[in-house]
Amino acid sequence: MSKENGNSDSAFVRLENLTKSFGAQEILRGVDLEIRKGETLVMIGSSGGGKSVVLKHITGLIKPDKGRVLLNGRDIASLNKEDLATARQRIGLLFQNGALFDSMSVGQNVAFPLRESNQGPTDQLTDKVIEALELVNLAPHIDKMPVDLSGGMRKRVALARAMITRPELMLYDEPTAGLDPVATGIIDQLILQMQKQYSVTSIVVTHDMQSADRIADRIAFLHEGRVYFCGTPTELRNSSDPLLVNFISGHSVPPP
Ligand SMILES: Nc1ncnc2c1ncn2[C@@H]1O[C@H](COP(=O)(O)OP(=O)(O)O)[C@@H](O)[C@H]1O
Ligand SMILES: [Mg+2]
Structure with a gap:
């Protein structure tokens, strides 16, 4: 089975041509992305670029103007209320403002x-x-x-x-935002542990490149409403694409 094959069985989440505007503001302009079973995919990109909006599409909280979200090969738009509720129960959310009571x-x-x-x-x-x-x-x-x-x-x-x-799928929206480096390291370790111990598939939005390097199997870079790059942390580091180089240097902790 080829990993390039779009119908690959290992795709747990597939985003196809996800397109979304809010009023006149075009946020997603055709996001294509595949998240494989058991992997940790980190999503990076400029603030306000639509990363949280992508996560909300996966939970079914937001419906796309165009395009599809497939969970385990099933278009969530085709699910009835009951099946959507069941699918949602298998998704764990750690949202930035998902405060405790x-x-x-x-x-x-x-x-x-x-x-x-x-x-x-x-x-x-x-x-x-x-x-x-x-x-x-x-x-x-x-x-x-x-x-x-x-x-x-x-x-x-x-x-x-x-x-x-x-949950089979965990969505983390900036789980380490506002935390000091030690607390950040602990959360990163926990994300890795969830993956190992429970084979959970994870999507993690972060702007911390050090975190991304630690936890990611692959990193997707969202830019101008599309996935501009998707590859391993090493592939990202080795890229000479000015846009990627620029983004990474702006979001990494400078050497002491
Ligand atoms: N429910 C909504 N209604 C209107 N605008 C929204 C809504 N959700 C997000 N947006 C807008 O979409 C853009 C992308 O937001 P977001 O996904 O939160 O960015 P990111 O998470 O990448 O920082 C922002 O300009 C935001 O104001
Ligand atoms: Mg966000």
Whole structure:
């Protein structure tokens, strides 16, 4: 089976000619992208370029003007309400402003998606919550309130909450924005661990090239509403395309 083959079975998410305007503003101008089962694909590009809009299309939150989103080979526009809900349950979201509920403890926050979908009796629920918190090394903090945690810890709680339903696909929108380098490193490690431990397929939007290098199997560069480049971190680094060189140098931590 050729990886170049557009119908490759390993494509978990396929975006075909995704086109979207808001009013007169043309944001996506034909995005073609394939995300393979089990890979971590990092999406980079200028701020305001439509990266979050791409993620929202994948969740079905936004409908394209033209083009298609295929999950496991099925066009999400063709799914009925029930099937779309089921497909959505397999997607975990870690959105930038996907804040925790401040009035709920860490444990209650993490339990929330399970309560929503009424999964299992309460004691089993507690086991799952502890397991999810262990994953992000926060089990001892189960009874704390979000306000008493650092920014990095809050992100980890949000990650535990996103992972508790064991999604097949994780969408991360700038998961390390605003975090210091140490907290960023921890989140990057967790993203890698989710991939290894649960074979989760991930799409990560970031503007941190160091993070991208650490976690990406492939990097897609969104530019003027299209995927301008998609390749491995090494291919990106080795490119002499001025646009890519310029972007990378502007988004990397300068050497000390
Ligand atoms: N629901 C919406 N309605 C109108 N405009 C939107 C909406 N969502 C995004 N946009 C606009 O689309 C552009 C791309 O946004 P976004 O995807 O958030 O960029 P990025 O994530 O790459 O920084 C922005 O100009 C934004 O204002
Ligand atoms: Mg964004």
